Amino acid sequence: MECQDYSLNRNTERNNLNLNPLQRGGVLPPESRQALYEFSDGYSICDYCAGRLDEIPKPSIHNFLSDLASFINVDHARTVHGAREGKFAVMHALCRPGDTVVMDGNAHYTSHLAGERNDLNIVEVPSSAEPEYRIDPIVYQEVLENLYDRGEEVSLVLLTHVDGDYGNLTDARAVGKISHDMGIPFLLNCAYSMGRMPIDAKKWNVDFVVGSGHKSMAASGPIGVLGVQEEWADLILKKSDKHRVKELEMLGCTSRGAPIATLMASFPYLIERVNNWDVELQKTLYFVSEMEKISGVKQVGVRPKEHDLVRFETPFFHRIADKHPRKGFYLYEELKKRKIVGIKRGQTQWFKCSVYGFSQEQVHYIAHSFTEIASKFREMAD
Numbered sequence: 001m002e003c004q005d006y007s008l009n010r011n012t013e014r015n016n017l018n019l020n021p022l023q024r025g026g027v028l029p030p031e032s033r034q035a036l037y038e039f040s041d042g043y044s045i046c047d048y049c050a051g052r053l054d055e056i057p058k059p060s061i062h063n064f065l066s067d068l069a070s071f072i073n074v075d076h077a078r079t080v081h082g083a084r085e086g087k088f089a090v091m092h093a094l095c096r097p098g099d100t101v102v103m104d105g106n107a108h109y110t111s112h113l114a115g116e117r118n119d120l121n122i123v124e125v126p127s128s129a130e131p132e133y134r135i136d137p138i139v140y141q142e143v144l145e146n147l148y149d150r151g152e153e154v155s156l157v158l159l160t161h162v163d164g165d166y167g168n169l170t171d172a173r174a175v176g177k178i179s180h181d182m183g184i185p186f187l188l189n190c191a192y193s194m195g196r197m198p199i200d201a202k203k204w205n206v207d208f209v210v211g212s213g214h215k216s217m218a219a220s221g222p223i224g225v226l227g228v229q230e231e232w233a234d235l236i237l238k239k240s241d242k243h244r245v246k247e248l249e250m251l252g253c254t255s256r257g258a259p260i261a262t263l264m265a266s267f268p269y270l271i272e273r274v275n276n277w278d279v280e281l282q283k284t285l286y287f288v289s290e291m292e293k294i295s296g297v298k299q300v301g302v303r304p305k306e307h308d309l310v311r312f313e314t315p316f317f318h319r320i321a322d323k324h325p326r327k328g329f330y331l332y333e334e335l336k337k338r339k340i341v342g343i344k345r346g347q348t349q350w351f352k353c354s355v356y357g358f359s360q361e362q363v364h365y366i367a368h369s370f371t372e373i374a375s376k377f378r379e380m381a382d
């Protein structure tokens, strides 16, 4: 057979400033691009494997996992294929079909799917109303106490540390304390935080934590991190009966090549950037304040921002779309002319974006470009 042309390049995204929050934290530093090349062959991580991926001495996956565990303050760390696989593994090992898991109303769809695939009953802790959509630990407590009063047992409490809709940072420590006081294990989903900001699982009463390499840890992925405290290690990392050395929930081995090589190569860079989280946050706060100078532009979610993912409501840009000959596409096209991408084509009523990892000059340029577009079409918004 013959194939069609797959056109495997993404020059547009690589040569422009990309504001897509999903992609900001997954950009590789140069040393990781080199690792990607070195480990591009299939099973390339397995040259010196004696049967256990997590114990491979060269490259030193064994030492890497122990450093990774210290980085997030857990007793055991494993790589998985993504945050979702980590959540699935925890639920699968810990819960039985029909069990109840409690999670926040801003939970990622993959938390729902992990629960559904394990036949779990999901109870949601609602967020506050618009425009904050805040997840309040007190509401967790109310929901859990309510379930307790009704005699319903809860097997697991899950919290989204930073959600992907509003970029709200939640009080993990408080929710962890509430869970522990009720004797329920606590899983923290750090897909949008691990690798961006410091994570302290023990301090926050976290039993299980997951992160996403391709989302926030400068890895090509797909790769995730699963952290487990000692108390749960025998359960979550239990061995196969038939293949005594293999860890069952990991299906023996997880990441088997370039994904883990890039995560390892990026690790020193991650340690450094996590320490500079306040600098990133300052850039985000500056960006929000500049954007809100544009008529009717409003940051939604908790204020002031505690994370780089920002959701804006932009009715002004939407009114322009009504009259503009290019309709909703004008915004994407005007941004693209200025070498900015990452806002979905056709979207003008609201959008999510992030300036994570850009220089202060680039952030200024991006904010200025939005201002310029707003004033260029000002009369269309009337």
Ligand SMILES: *Cc1c(COP(=O)(O)O)cnc(C)c1O
Pocket (backbone or CB within 6 Å): 081, 082, 083, 084, 085, 107, 108, 110, 160, 162, 163, 164, 189, 191, 192, 211, 212, 213, 214, 215, 223, 224
């Ligand atoms: C992106 C995201 C995920 C999914 O991460 P994967 O590593 O791709 O599984 C899960 N949860 C949240 C909150 C996310 O933002």
